[in-house]
Amino acid sequence: MNAKQTRTSKITNRQLGDFGEQVVAEFLIRNGAQIVERNWRTKGGEIDLVAITPDGIFKFVEVKTRSSTAFGDPLEAIDRHKAHRLQKLALAWLATHANLGHDFQIDCVGVLLDPKGAPQVDYRSNVL
Numbered sequence: 001m002n003a004k005q006t007r008t009s010k011i012t013n014r015q016l017g018d019f020g021e022q023v024v025a026e027f028l029i030r031n032g033a034q035i036v037e038r039n040w041r042t043k044g045g046e047i048d049l050v051a052i053t054p055d056g057i058f059k060f061v062e063v064k065t066r067s068s069t070a071f072g073d074p075l076e077a078i079d080r081h082k083a084h085r086l087q088k089l090a091l092a093w094l095a096t097h098a099n100l101g102h103d104f105q106i107d108c109v110g111v112l113l114d115p116k117g118a119p120q121v122d123y124r125s126n127v128l
Contacts, residue, residue: 020065020111021048023119033059040093047089058104060090065111065119074110075122083128 011019025035033051036058040047049061062082064074078086086106094100105126112120 016065016067017063020109020119021063023065023111023121024061024063024109024123025049025051027121027123028059028061037093040089042089042092042096044092045085045089047086047093050093056103058090058094058099058102059107060086060093060104061107061109062086063109063111065113067113069112073122074112075108075124078108087128 021038025038028035028049028051032054035049035051037050038048040050047060048063049059051059051061053059062078064077066074083106090104090106091100094102094104106128108124108127110122110124112122114120
């Protein structure tokens with residue numbers, strides 16, 4: 001799927017979400033991070049992207065993608081409950097992968113498609 005397809009054809013929410021996650025993964029890679037895992041799931045929820053920076057900091061990235069602001073800004077979907085769940089999921093991932101004690105941060109990213117279908121990225125680092 002490319003940006004033009006998002007405006008000219010009907011896509012599912014999952015396709016839209018996957019598109020946004022890919023945009024953010026490419027952004028992280030361009031900025032020197034390595035993607036460690038995508039869509040890590042546990043019964044407590046899902047982490048969209050796990051990356052590690054060149055200086056060894058794990059980034060747990062929540063991506064919210066929208067095709068319009070009809071239901072608000074993408075980042076408005078991350079409320080206090082969701083933020084708390086992201087913290088628990090990050091610690092669970094670190095424990096599961098024998099990385100407790102490593103530096104980490106939680107980043108939230110809003111991806112909004114402009115009228116031509118191009119993604120506009122609002123990246124917020126270390127928000128929690």
